[in-house]
Amino acid sequence: KKISLTGIKPTGVPHLGNYLGAIKPALEMAQSSEYEGYYFIADYHSLTTIHKPEVLREYIYEVAATWLALGLDPSKVTLYQQSHIPEILELNWITSCFTAKGLMNRAHAYKALVQNNEEAGKDIDHGVNMGIYTYPILMACDILFLKSNIVPVGADQLQHIEIARDIASAFNYVYGDVFTLPEAKAQEGALVPGLDGRKMSKSYGNHIPLFLPEKKLRKTINKITTDTSAPEDPKNPDDSLVFDLYKFFATEEQVTELDAWYRRGIGWGEAKLELFNVINDHLKGPREKYNELMADKSQIDKVLVEGAERVRPKAAAFLKEVKKAVGVLS
Numbered sequence: 136k137k138i139s140l141t142g143i144k145p146t147g148v149p150h151l152g153n154y155l156g157a158i159k160p161a162l163e164m165a166q167s168s169e170y171e172g173y174y175f176i177a178d179y180h181s182l183t184t185i186h187k188p189e190v191l192r193e194y195i196y197e198v199a200a201t202w203l204a205l206g207l208d209p210s211k212v213t214l215y216q217q218s219h220i221p222e223i224l225e226l227n228w229i230t231s232c233f234t235a236k237g238l239m240n241r242a243h244a245y246k247a248l249v250q251n252n253e254e255a256g257k258d259i260d261h262g263v264n265m266g267i268y269t270y271p272i273l274m275a276c277d278i279l280f281l282k283s284n285i286v287p288v289g290a291d292q293l294q295h296i297e298i299a300r301d302i303a304s305a306f307n308y309v310y311g312d313v314f315t316l317p318e319a320k321a322q323e324g325a326l327v328p329g330l331d332g333r334k335m336s337k338s339y340g341n342h343i344p345l346f347l348p349e350k351k352l353r354k355t356i357n358k359i360t361t362d363t364s365a366p367e368d369p370k371n372p373d374d375s376l377v378f379d380l381y382k383f384f385a386t387e388e389q390v391t392e393l394d395a396w397y398r399r400g401i402g403w404g405e406a407k408l409e410l411f412n413v414i415n416d417h418l419k420g421p422r423e424k425y426n427e428l429m430a431d432k433s434q435i436d437k438v439l440v441e442g443a444e445r446v447r448p449k450a451a452a453f454l455k456e457v458k459k460a461v462g463v464l465s
């Protein structure tokens with residue numbers, strides 16, 4: 136079986152973008168008998184920015200509960216926490232020695248920080264720790280240590296998968312086919328837009344968290360940017376953030392119906408209510424499950440302990456192979 140693997144950085148309750156871009160497609164792959172699924176919580180990646188222990192702890196549970204609430208079945212696939220697999224970090228050092236510094240300089244996230252600093256007239260590396268700088272190496276190790284074949288991610292992570300391939304190739308060039316080159320599986324089309332039309336992202340504060348209570352979800356959806364046309368004016372569904380989000384959740388029939396209503400003239404209040412209804416219907420069940428899991432975290436703990444038990448022997452065996460290849464182990 137091919138290995139499919141993906142991770143989420145615990146930086147708060149995952150949002151609709153995470154769900155549509157990665158969680159949903161990854162869980163769909165788990166249904167296919169072609170793949171063996173691995174899902175993880177990238178807690179060491181969060182440590183690059185989150186330095187409050189109790190906050191990080193809670194975020195880890197939030198991501199685990201999200202996976203489980205949305206249907207991940209731990210008896211069929213494996214859910215684990217990155218930091219429970221210390222072998223990843225040994226591999227991190229080894230692969231660092233095969234990663235060109237220039238490759239890290241070109242990584243989008245680091246480049247964006249440097250650019251922000253430049254624009255603000257600050258030192259270019261202001262606020263950049265080495266974890267942020269070498270983030271793509273750790274991510275490569277997440278992928279490579281399990282010999283992953285397919286990595287379902289949103290389009291913003293494609294560069295990271297490319298970097299993982301580059302690192303693996305540089306290593307294999309010296310030692311032979313030790314690493315499996317992973318392939319990304321990104322959703323077609325653009326990233327899921329946020330309230331203001333930019334990519335939905337926690338760092339932009341334009342996101343819709345998955346498990347908001349109904350009232351808050353309704354309020355958040357009302358914040359989506361719309362134009363100032365009058366309620367009875369015809370609206371163009373092909374140029375509407377509200378409609379774009381609607382399409383992700385609605386059935387084909389619902390889309391056709393609402394498309395016609397837009398063209399006849401729909402008030403933005405009504406359009407947003409339709410959007411709320413379709414999202415809320417979709418998430419009602421998972422939200423209840425999520426709240427249950429968060430109320431008694433022992434279930435999550437158990438799943439994560441079992442996940443680590445399944446993954447660690449594989450990690451150890453592969454690390455041994457790598458150590459032998461480089462010559463530190465006979």
Ligand code: TYM
Pocket residue numbers: 140141142143144145152153154155156157158177180273274277278286287288289290291292295325326327328334335336
């Ligand atoms: P993270 O936690 O930022 O996001 C989790 C997943 O959600 C996708 N995503 C989106 N997809 C569509 N539209 C959006 N607006 C949107 N926002 C986020 C992301 O592409 C991602 O797939 N570095 C990763 C975590 C990670 C990882 C890995 C992923 C660490 N190691 C190994 C895969 C394999 C990250 O920060 O994702």
